Amino acid sequence: MKTYLIATLAMAASAVAQPQKAETPSPEPSRPQMRAEQPAAPKPSRGAFDAMLYVSVQDPSMEWWFNVPEGFAPHISEIKKIFHNQEFSLFPFADNAKVKEGKFSISYSISMKSPDGSLTELVRGAKYEGTKVADDIMVACPDVIDFKLDGRFPEGLYKFFISAKDGISGEISEYENHIRLAEWSAPVPFTGKKLVSDYVRAFSLQPSPEALYSIVFSDDFDLEQKGAPNSLNYTYLGFMKAAFKKNMFLISHIRDSFKSLSDLNRAKFILILAILGEKGIDASALSEPEKRYQEQIRAFKLPDPYGKWDPFLGAAQIDMLWGEFFADGTYRPVRRILNILSHAKEAAFADELAEKSRAPKTQAEWDRYMLGRLYKAALKTVAINARKYPLVEQYCAWALLHGDIPEVSYEVLSPMLEHIREMKSPSGGESGENPKVRMPRIDVESL
Structure with a gap:
């Protein structure tokens, strides 16, 4: 090839x-x-x-x-x-x-x-x-x-x-x-949960495969999260998936060193291969518990953050999108989260049920109720991350200025960014597709 x-x-x-x-x-x-x-x-x-x-x-x-x-x-x-x-x-x-x-x-x-x-x-x-x-x-x-x-x-x-x-x-x-x-030479993994968390959230500002390896193969990169669906840290899962997609060359190096990895890091690599859709580890190289784990993790289906919003896994979808943003700093995951802010009516419906201490009675009511809860989760994470990370705030402001969000979302988002002047409504924003991309290829044999 x-x-x-x-x-x-x-x-x-x-x-x-x-x-x-x-x-x-x-x-x-x-x-x-x-x-x-x-x-x-x-x-x-x-x-x-x-x-x-x-x-x-x-x-x-x-x-x-x-x-x-x-x-x-x-x-x-x-x-x-x-x-x-x-x-x-x-x-x-x-x-x-x-x-x-x-x-x-x-x-x-x-x-x-x-x-x-x-x-x-x-x-x-x-x-x-x-x-x-x-x-x-x-x-x-x-x-x-x-x-x-x-x-x-x-x-x-x-x-x-x-x-x-x-x-x-x-x-x-x-x-x-x-x-x-x-x-390539594998670096020393980081130690300390706060240090690992800080590196994850700042990764897109100074991305490197060495930092990625030191983050993911740290004993303090904890993929468990109490209270989350399946007790998984979906922010870290989204981060791993997006970051390794940008550093696929690491996969062959880690495969070569798989035998020398700790049990915890062997399990992490089995998971990484599964979420990337890559070929799993040969069964002959696995212990019996690892064989069972590899089968189970490949049968498990991660939520699709760009698919239909799931009434029960929507929060996990949001977390995966933030993980993707931390990995590559792109606009796409932030823009996807802003879509949820169009469900203000569903949020009001959820509040109404809560005030009456009444549970949803039909599937349609359950869907409206869960979308309302999802709206609140999205609004909270956008507000927090726009304050913490300048690029999130700038992406939100750009979306407002260019009318790149639903009008209902604009009404919700604009008060959060009132310190940025000349906010425009969607009707006054600029529209149009991003520039088309051409990809001519240069054959390496000619170099």
Whole structure:
């Protein structure tokens, strides 16, 4: 089977730049560190055209960039080390592209230098034109390049270069970044339940396979939760499923070391394989209790957080969605939770029954009652997490500004975000689909 480097075009090159960063420009993200043996490049003078290229394992859909309101600085998390078959992306940006009659125009090329010194052209002469309101607004270039380097690539330092030209000012900017391809070595697991919990909830801000391994294979990563359906911690289950989907290369490494894992971590890995739909551990490598556990866990069906809201497992669905958000920081799970806020009438019905101390009498009443309870659970978790995690608040604000939620949900959510100015009703919001994505493939054999 061929292995590919996948080049993803986040939008057509002629698309309008978004989001507009309003009158207050966003602060420039932290610049990557230069190699120690090289002198640091002088910082461009204020207002100079500046191209940048970041290496990250953040979600290449870039919802963390496009789905935040004007005036907020998106968080960019860089990496400096990767492992064979790990997925990562190159994100090109341009700052201070000059504007003429409300439009900008830039062109750029991106290349990679391997440890043996060979140079590979990844993007050549791409042109990007769009609109923005001021020179000092940073734009995300459309060519987001997804990588996965297999075992044929030697370990060592890989350098990435972007050379960009401002079509209006004529300025040229060049920028270099790098990563080191290394051999995987399992890190030491974390200790302490609070530390593990904190790392889970901050994982998307600095995602890494080493942190994921140290979290999940910690003795303090407790998958049991009293009072929850089947006594399971569905937030952690949702986190594991989403995080390992982004780090599938770990599966083969953990399989290879399965024999040396503790009994607890062997059980965790059996569970991980089941929730990912991967092939289970060969029965010959399992004890009798492990064989029974593997059969039972594969017969167990996890709730589908994107399926129909389950009257009895809805809270578990919500928890899994928050776990997914903690794993990858994407908008999709938050948006899904906001849908439940359209059930305000069901919540009022549930309150009415509670005041009368009356139980639902029919299946229809039970469904309304449980959806009302689910509404309250969703509202509580959104309110708490919007206060705790800036990206949740920003996603909620973006949904309000762009009318991307039902009108009933808007009425419930807007008071929670009244400190963010210029909230719009759904009728005044912007609509339309996200930019179409094209995925041309670059055959690795040509590198």
